[in-house]
Amino acid sequence: MTRNDLIDALLTEHGRTFAAELGARISKNTPSPLFRLLCLALLTSAPVQADIAMRAARAMGEAGWTTPQKLAGSTWRERVDVFNGAGYARVDEKTATQIMDFNDHLREHYNGDLRRLRAEADGDLETAKRALKRFKGIGDTGAAIFLREVQAVWPELYPFADKAALSAADKLGLPADASKLARLAGQKNFPRLVAALVRVKLAGDIDRFRE
Incomplete structure (x- = not known):
């Protein structure tokens, strides 16, 4: 699986932001x-x-x-x-x-x-x-x-990834660096990707994605 394939899989399965789950329409x-x-x-x-x-x-x-x-x-x-x-x-x-x-x-x-x-x-x-x-x-x-x-709505803060997301990225073989991750995902998908990385970690799902 290539890095792009892995990112696509992460976004498909876990790519929901926490704001979206809450129902907080921060896009407004x-x-x-x-x-x-x-x-x-x-x-x-x-x-x-x-x-x-x-x-x-x-x-x-x-x-x-x-x-x-x-x-x-x-x-x-x-x-x-x-x-x-x-x-x-x-x-x-x-x-x-x-x-x-x-x-x-x-x-x-x-x-x-x-x-x-x-x-x-x-x-x-x-x-x-x-x-x-x-x-x-x-x-x-x-x-x-x-x-x-x-x-996602304050783009001057992009790209930002916290320790939880970067730790998961590193374990999955993705760059443990916000700028490098952003180049792979693109600005539109990046907030969803960092949320997906955190969700994978919370779910204990890293080994399955790594395999």
Whole structure:
């Protein structure tokens, strides 16, 4: 199997972005989908399984918390109940508090609109990372999750691949370098490819693809 064949197989079987799975239409580049994506990054940063974090992020949407303003109207008990109901049980109380600090920062510093963070970063990846890590609960992992997805609509951050994606690429015999991977996949497919690499790793599917 050639590298191009492998990439085609990855895209066919696992090439769904996490934003797409969440139902956050970030292609619109509007505040609500971007907010939902950052909430997913926060929830995935906790020591829980990725599918549980996704369920919790979806549950936030089902609760109507699709904007910072709507989340601000929730109570701590409501947040705990929603997270707990999604299976996010071990860290539900901590996250119910943490996500409000996170939300307050978004409202106070960016008026609830992450496009202002984009403007602040002015195309510089490291500046964007630092700004994301100022949110309560967002560290290197959370910032990387957001950046690898949002590059689809913030092309000045392309090509970006996080450690999880590059580790999987290396094990599959693909370049462990974002720029080299991007040349193989093309800009349009690159966000889907990095998502596919992460999904293969999460699924423990690397050996099957390598064979």
